[in-house]
Amino acid sequence: MMGKTHISVGIAAALFVSQPASSAACLATVLAGALGSITPDIDVHNSRSRDALIARLIVVGLAIVSFGIDRALGAQLWAYISQIQLSQQAIGLLGFFGLCAIGRFTPHRSFTHSVLALVLFSLALGLVLPMAIPAFAAGYASHLLLDLLNKMPMNLLFPLESGWCLHLCHADGLTNKVLMVAGLVGDIVLLTLCIEKFI
Numbered sequence: 001m002m003g004k005t006h007i008s009v010g011i012a013a014a015l016f017v018s019q020p021a022s023s024a025a026c027l028a029t030v031l032a033g034a035l036g037s038i039t040p041d042i043d044v045h046n047s048r049s050r051d052a053l054i055a056r057l058i059v060v061g062l063a064i065v066s067f068g069i070d071r072a073l074g075a076q077l078w079a080y081i082s083q084i085q086l087s088q089q090a091i092g093l094l095g096f097f098g099l100c101a102i103g104r105f106t107p108h109r110s111f112t113h114s115v116l117a118l119v120l121f122s123l124a125l126g127l128v129l130p131m132a133i134p135a136f137a138a139g140y141a142s143h144l145l146l147d148l149l150n151k152m153p154m155n156l157l158f159p160l161e162s163g164w165c166l167h168l169c170h171a172d173g174l175t176n177k178v179l180m181v182a183g184l185v186g187d188i189v190l191l192t193l194c195i196e197k198f199i
C-alpha cells in the first residue's frame with residue numbers, strides 16, 4: 001500500500017491497541033503508530049521512493065505538531081521522555097538506526113517486512129520511549145498486514161526464504177484509497193473516544 005494509507009491505518013491500529021488515557025499518552029500513541037506504520041518501507045529504493053519520502057515528511061510534520069501541542073497544552077510528553085535514562089535512549093536510538101541501515105541494504109519486502117524486524121524495531125524504540133511499544137508494534141504490524149494484501153511476495157518469516165502475499169490488490173489501486181479513507185475515519189473516531197477520557 002501507499003505511505004498515506006499506512007499512516008492513517010497505522011495510527012488507527014495504535015489507538016485501538018493502546019487506548020491512551022492521557023494527553024501525553026495520546027500524542028505518543030499517534031506518533032509511535034505513524035512511525036511504526038512507515039518504518040518497514042525504509043527498504044524502498046525503486047519508483048516508490050518518492051511516496052516513501054512523502055510519508056516520512058508527513059511523520060516529521062506530525063512530530064513537530066505533536067510536540068507543539070505538548071508544549072502548548074502542557075501535556076507532559078516531553079517531560080516523560082526527559083525522565084528516561086539518557087544512556088538507555090542512546091542505545092535505543094543506535095539500535096533503531098542500525099536496524100534502518102540493515103533495512104536499506106536488504107531487498108524490498110525482506111528483512112524490514114518480517115516478524116523479526118517488528119520485534120527488534122519495537123525493542124529498540126522501547127528503550128527510547130517504553131510506553132510507545134504497543135502503539136509502535138501495532139503500527140508496524142498494520143503495515144505488514146496491509147502489504148500482505150498486495151501482489152508482491154513478502155518475506156514475513158525472514159531469514160527463512162519464503163514469500164507470501166494474498167494477490168488481492170495493487171499497492172496503488174482503489175483498495176488503497178478505500179483503506180486510507182477507512183483509516184482516517186478510524187483515526188477520527190478513536191481519537192475522539194480517547195480525548196473524551198481526559199477532557
Ligand SMILES: [Zn+2]
Nearest residue numbers: 040041113147
Ligand atoms: Zn511495505
